Amino acid sequence: MKKLINDPASVVADALRGIELAHGDRLRVDHEQRVIFRADAPRPGKVGLVSGGGSGHEPLHGGYVGFGMLDAACAGEVFTSPVPDQIMAATRGVDGGAGVLHIVKNYTGDVMNFEMAAELAEAEAGTRVLAVVTNDDVAVEDSLYTAGRRGVGGTVLLEKIAGAAAEEGRDLAACAALAGRVNDRVRSMGMALTSCTVPAAGVPTFDLGEDEMEVGIGIHGEPGRRRVPLAPADEVAAMLVEPILADLAAAQIPTDGPAIVLVNGMGGTPLLELYGVYAEVARILAAHGVRIARNLVGNYITSLEMAGCSVTVLAADEEMLRLWDAPVDTPGLRWGR
Amino acid sequence: MTPLPLERTAAWLRAFDAAVHEHAAELTDLDRAIGDADHGSNMDRGMTAVAALDPAAFTDAAAYLKKAGMTLVSTVGGASGPLYGTFFLRFAAALEQPAVDAGEQGADLAAVVGAALRAGVEGVVARGKAAPGDKTMLDALLPAVDAYDAAAGQGLDAALSAAAAAAADGRAATIPLVALKGRASYLGERSAGHQDPGATSAALLMAAAAATLGAAEAS
Numbered sequence: 001m002k003k004l005i006n007d008p009a010s011v012v013a014d015a016l017r018g019i020e021l022a023h024g025d026r027l028r029v030d031h032e033q034r035v036i037f038r039a040d041a042p043r044p045g046k047v048g049l050v051s052g053g054g055s056g057h058e059p060l061h062g063g064y065v066g067f068g069m070l071d072a073a074c075a076g077e078v079f080t081s082p083v084p085d086q087i088m089a090a091t092r093g094v095d096g097g098a099g100v101l102h103i104v105k106n107y108t109g110d111v112m113n114f115e116m117a118a119e120l121a122e123a124e125a126g127t128r129v130l131a132v133v134t135n136d137d138v139a140v141e142d143s144l145y146t147a148g149r150r151g152v153g154g155t156v157l158l159e160k161i162a163g164a165a166a167e168e169g170r171d172l173a174a175c176a177a178l179a180g181r182v183n184d185r186v187r188s189m190g191m192a193l194t195s196c197t198v199p200a201a202g203v204p205t206f207d208l209g210e211d212e213m214e215v216g217i218g219i220h221g222e223p224g225r226r227r228v229p230l231a232p233a234d235e236v237a238a239m240l241v242e243p244i245l246a247d248l249a250a251a252q253i254p255t256d257g258p259a260i261v262l263v264n265g266m267g268g269t270p271l272l273e274l275y276g277v278y279a280e281v282a283r284i285l286a287a288h289g290v291r292i293a294r295n296l297v298g299n300y301i302t303s304l305e306m307a308g309c310s311v312t313v314l315a316a317d318e319e320m321l322r323l324w325d326a327p328v329d330t331p332g333l334r335w336g337r
Numbered sequence: 338m339t340p341l342p343l344e345r346t347a348a349w350l351r352a353f354d355a356a357v358h359e360h361a362a363e364l365t366d367l368d369r370a371i372g373d374a375d376h377g378s379n380m381d382r383g384m385t386a387v388a389a390l391d392p393a394a395f396t397d398a399a400a401y402l403k404k405a406g407m408t409l410v411s412t413v414g415g416a417s418g419p420l421y422g423t424f425f426l427r428f429a430a431a432l433e434q435p436a437v438d439a440g441e442q443g444a445d446l447a448a449v450v451g452a453a454l455r456a457g458v459e460g461v462v463a464r465g466k467a468a469p470g471d472k473t474m475l476d477a478l479l480p481a482v483d484a485y486d487a488a489a490g491q492g493l494d495a496a497l498s499a500a501a502a503a504a505a506d507g508r509a510a511t512i513p514l515v516a517l518k519g520r521a522s523y524l525g526e527r528s529a530g531h532q533d534p535g536a537t538s539a540a541l542l543m544a545a546a547a548a549t550l551g552a553a554e555a556s
Contacts, residue, residue: 054414077375077414079375080375080379080414080415081414081418083412083413083418084410108465108518108519109416109417109419112420112464112465113414113415116410139523140523146516146517147518147522147523150523198374200365200375205374218520218523220520225524225527
């Protein structure tokens, strides 16, 4: 393992110190509970948005804490969900009287820990909590027989749009309903060229030959559904976009509205390659009559230093587009102010 | 006061901690194959915190195990934290139930531990919503409880030994299974051929129980 760290055991704590030093103007960090708060939380009367998950996906989620997006993010150990204590601390810390929305990616551990925390926060502090569980990954085909689809790139888009809705003063039920609607209309698919190395494990999570790639990966270095021969960017783009469009069609979700598209790097792929993939993705979507209204290209939800990318397509509507364009001021996303 | 002696309970937790520590790399390797390579380090972190609890600070085994469960929930994370935490919390709660039929002391304790074991495993079922054959820790725990009950009439030691043997068999039986719960389920057919890391740590838990909870029975 070759990593720029002090000690595998202190990776998360060290990063949290850096995040606080780098963004102290808008964030504060509870180092004991490992929660990143918006500096001005709680905001009276505003629905609090809390997310979190294993570390190693930066800028998700801590990088999306700030005006117009999350109020707090819990940093678990690398690739390990946060514990209920952390989530409760975050939930209490952002409750401005209007309740708290938990944004949870559909992984067994994340779902269990957020559920336990929500039960405890409601029982002990009377905090109203609703949750949306993101599950946009179309690689998980037979979700009736698995833990269900994973939450991946769609989570970024959902946090932005729900964050804007909370910022303009919508109530908890409305924020949760909107978040659910975004989740219903967003799909993702990912691939990997290499494994990543979890610091505490010290060796790559899986081995991939020079001439191979994994298709249908999540964001935890877990192997994908299929291992196939390495292909050029245009073929990879098709492997990622076609299942997304097929799944949206199967769910009878119209794609004639304004699409928001994310071409996301897994942490180890340069922008040169991601833009090349974006060009192919845009070409394929155009051929299917999908109009890209907004896009993101870059590392937004990563898997340590894994090489590879994912594509996310949100079949948005005018309301989602307006909320997407609303001002946001976080370390990971910033525009409009 | 629960009938389960505090010192045997402490020995159980110490033995489980030692086993987790010894097998941490193996657990993580198993998790690397079908999960995300953190089961050993997560369980080691949690059990180190549990082992740091002072048994003398608790009034009885139930209070001690409750604290152990909360400690796991608060330190492990992932799915293992809530699942192992729930196991110990429910196990502890069952110990506080009114004592079972009076009788010979050894047989009595066997019934108490059996009821607690079943309550703990049922807690794991409720929390994780998994079923037998899903390739999870339950594939070691459910056969262990059944084997325990079948042997409970022969006393605590025999029942725990039977449970540990059944857990080990259950662990081995996860190898050909296709995972239907947890992160390994994302691999579909590719998860077959690998031993489940959760079933492996669960078998360590039962082996630790067999080595400690009944060991002092004769004394």
